[in-house]
Amino acid sequence: MLPSFSYVTHHTGFWGTIKNSPNDFVVTEIEVPQPLLGVTGAESPQKSGEALPEQSSPCLQQPKRLKAAEPPAPCAQGGPGGAPRPSEHDPDRVGSDCPATPNKSQHESEPDLKPGLREERVLDSLLGNPMSELLNKFASDLKDAWDLESNAGACAREFSLGPILEKKKRADLHSAVRQKFPFLVTVTKDNEMIVKGNADYRELCQLVTEKETSDFFKFLDAKLENSTFSFEPDGHKEHRKVVHHFINRKFGKILETKTFTVTDINDQPNMSIMVRFREKSGSRKRCASVLKENQDLYTAFTLQKENLETLEAIGFLAAELGVLPSDFSYTGIKDKKAITYQPMVVKKVTPERLKEIGSKMENKGLRIHNIHSARQHLRLGQLKGNHFDLVVRDLRHHSHDSSVDLKERISEAMENVKTKGFVNYYGPQRFGQGQNVQTDEIGLALLNEEMVKAVKLFFTPEDTDDPVNNAKRYFLQTEDAKGALVMLPEFKVREKMLLRALNRYGLNPEGCTKGWLSIPHSMRIFYVHAYCSKIWNEAASYRLKIYGSKVVEGDLVFSEENGESISLSDKVHVVTAAEESANKYSISQVVLPMVGHSIKYPSNKVGQWYHERLSKDELQICKFRVCPLQLNIPGCYRPILKNVQNLSYFLESNEKGVEVEDNHLSESKVSLHISFDLDPSCYATVCLREIMKCDF
Known part of the structure; x- marks a missing residue:
């Protein structure tokens, strides 16, 4: 998963297997209080999944009031295309764009803003x-x-x-x-x-x-x-x-x-x-x-899925309901190889309609619970975190460990991580674990504006014989977008959107650009964020390798508690030599930037590493704005370390229901049951990696 990456704790750990079945990895998203979600008519669930936020949802506001026709007012930006001045009784009118003329409109002229005023x-x-x-x-x-x-x-x-x-x-x-x-x-x-x-x-x-x-x-x-x-x-x-x-x-x-x-x-x-x-x-x-009449129709529900990616599950739901995937809002993407519970909200679908498709969805590994009306859709980050109930099987010592007391090893690991935390890496599901082409590779191609390469990477098939991969294989071999479109299942919404555009415009730089623009912005930027996450993982490993847990001059720190990645509006401080000498800050306050156009880098060797690493990928002059795709990547800051909350565990014999109490355990004869909570955007697999000292 994260080969050669660093650890923050120094216990020996142990070996075991995870995700032997979906029941061994149950994820429940911890929601914000119900009044903030705006749900009506039912109690919302308390928990659901391993957070991987990628969806950008529109802001939540009431529809704007519109005025009747009136003469066009001056334009603040100059150029054609007028706009009326708002009435004092109508301050909430929607905005309009001034620099560009709406070339589709039949009326394109207007007076200057004010005489003599630029x-x-x-x-x-x-x-x-x-x-x-x-x-x-x-x-x-x-x-x-x-x-x-x-x-x-x-x-x-x-x-x-x-x-x-x-x-x-x-x-x-x-x-x-x-x-x-x-x-x-x-x-x-x-x-x-x-x-x-x-x-x-x-x-x-x-x-x-x-x-x-x-x-x-x-x-x-x-x-x-x-x-x-x-x-x-x-x-x-x-x-x-x-x-x-x-x-x-x-x-x-x-x-x-x-x-x-x-x-x-x-x-x-x-x-x-x-x-x-x-x-x-x-x-x-x-x-x-x-x-009130113009307010959106929203229906909230809890989605239970098994052995499905979140976007794949939404594709099934959207196809059955006749809406777009972008009509669904949620707070994070959950692990595929797991049973996950997460709240969702869908627009333009009544609770009755959602109930009608429940039985059909069960055949696809989905269950829909707690259906009720809501006042608005969910926003990214609108959760407290995620609760995990995990089972680790086939327990044994690491090959280099000569100890005979496995239970002591487990206890030592749990206490260490409980007190010291873990390195806050992005987990493997961020990048498409086990896939021939990982999402960060597509993101790099998009940042380099290599549109055709990005499309071909997107359609690179896995080594399996199924309708989806057969369609991808056919498209790369023939460049026949229309034929591949027929072969794809309906729930593969992104692939179908892209193929429709490629069929219309061709597999060339312009056609591929229009193809990427045909899918929602949140899906386009998903791949770029994956690349930025990969760079962050490597930077965190480098920072811990050269400086360890000591806070040094040039580090970036954030001095307040924050449960998520830190936004650009928060103050990030560069550690001085005097502050290093005084040991003013702890490693838990150190943050590293997610690359983007509006962040600052550490002023020590880590900052130099960032520049060299981006140069390696030919991004040394990248502005982190992909204008042809309308992608803007400002960046943010993420703490190097995170803590686990409410950690508990017990050992159970392979004989079902028999708990182990003796001090010495026989290898592979018991299973470890672990329960804990993590902040949003933290990964249970990464926390387990720190506990067990092994990669998955």
Whole structure:
């Protein structure tokens, strides 16, 4: 699993086998309190799985109120494509994108923002330089946090511009903020202006490209009579249905959609979605009852799965329910070779519909429990951790251990890890354990913008004879995307999305780029995060090898307790020579960066190692932004060590139900039962590695 990687404890350990059956590895996610989840009508479960967060869910906010048509207001960024100024009674309007013209719209002109006022000076003029700089930083941090895999608080962030007493200035600020930062919205509360993320903008970005999202919101803000907007041609009927549903659900009171035939770039007939304003846009003031009507339908449940990956299980559910995998939200990806319990929320599906498919899912290793309505979907990091009930079998001494007392070895190991913790490595499931091509290899190809290579790695088959791997094998041999598409099972949603795009655009750099863009952002960035995790693992091993448990000058430390990876907004301190001499910090406070564009590196040999390691992968000038794929990797910080909580264990004879009490054990005659809790994003297999001193 982690060959040659370091340990923090120095006991001898013991040998054994894990995951002999799914019942030997049971994972239950520990949820946050129910009021934070917004569940209704039932009690939520208490626990469920080994955390591997990869899903980025849109922020949770109510649908924005929309105004009736009015003349276009000035644009803070300059350029065409107007937007009306918000009413003081309507501060929550969705944002719009200003820099790019919606080339699908029939109306593209507008007046300048204000006579003699340059777009780059608008906010400075309205707010003053200090406040304008703080707003810029908030916007940048929020956009970065949206791309972080473990930042659970991003959706709740707000920034106050302070009390703005003059009504006209408030109106100008509403417009200027929205035009410069289309992913933000502004709200007025008792003359105080609050800025926060635009949930609708981010959710649409999960369905179409960011450029289409920007152009759509620009069209929406302009409110020009008889204007229309068209999305890019899309031959995937189910995907078009999802886009139709999003627009009707969010803006159905003022917009209507229809599908029409167009000619694509290859002069082939295709389908596209056109949006236009309804003839009667309705009242400018939208009441609370309308907002309630537009709220999403959410159904919460507990998913029990056995011998299935989380994304594979979601693929089964999505195919059966007729929704997209992105309609499911959860807080982490659970181990495949295990029985796992985790809460999930699905959009656009009623509890009754979910109950109907329960029996069908049991045949695929899935069970659905505790179905009930919810007010919102889950967010990444919205859990306290994970509880594990594990069984280690075939116990014996390591070959180099001459001791005869195995029970003493086990007791020593448990006490050591309980008091000293373990190295916080990412576990093997992060990278696709046992696969011919691991996820970090695909991530490296994407970072290097080698799109064709990344596609071929993605479709590299395993050495098995089954429909999925046969389809992959066929595609690589023939480059026949359409034929491979027919061979793939329905639940392989990512593969099918990619193949549809490749069939349309071809297996070339441009076609492969469009293929990657056809799958949700959270799935694209999954592979890049895997590469960053691999580098972190290697860095942690190097740091412990050269400096051990001593905190040295140049180390990065975080001085407060934190249960997850540390976000960019938290203060990370560089240890000084004086602090090293005074032993001011402990190894438990040392963090290492996950590579990205907004982190700082240690100023000692570890920082030098990072630069050399990235150069080895030809990433020495990488900006950790893959613009063609709209991927932004700011990075974060992760503690080197983690502690285990509520650790308990007992030994049981191979004769079922007989507990072992004698002081000397015969090898392979007993099993070790272990129970413990871990923080989010920690791995039970890594903790076991530290306990047993062996790799799996």
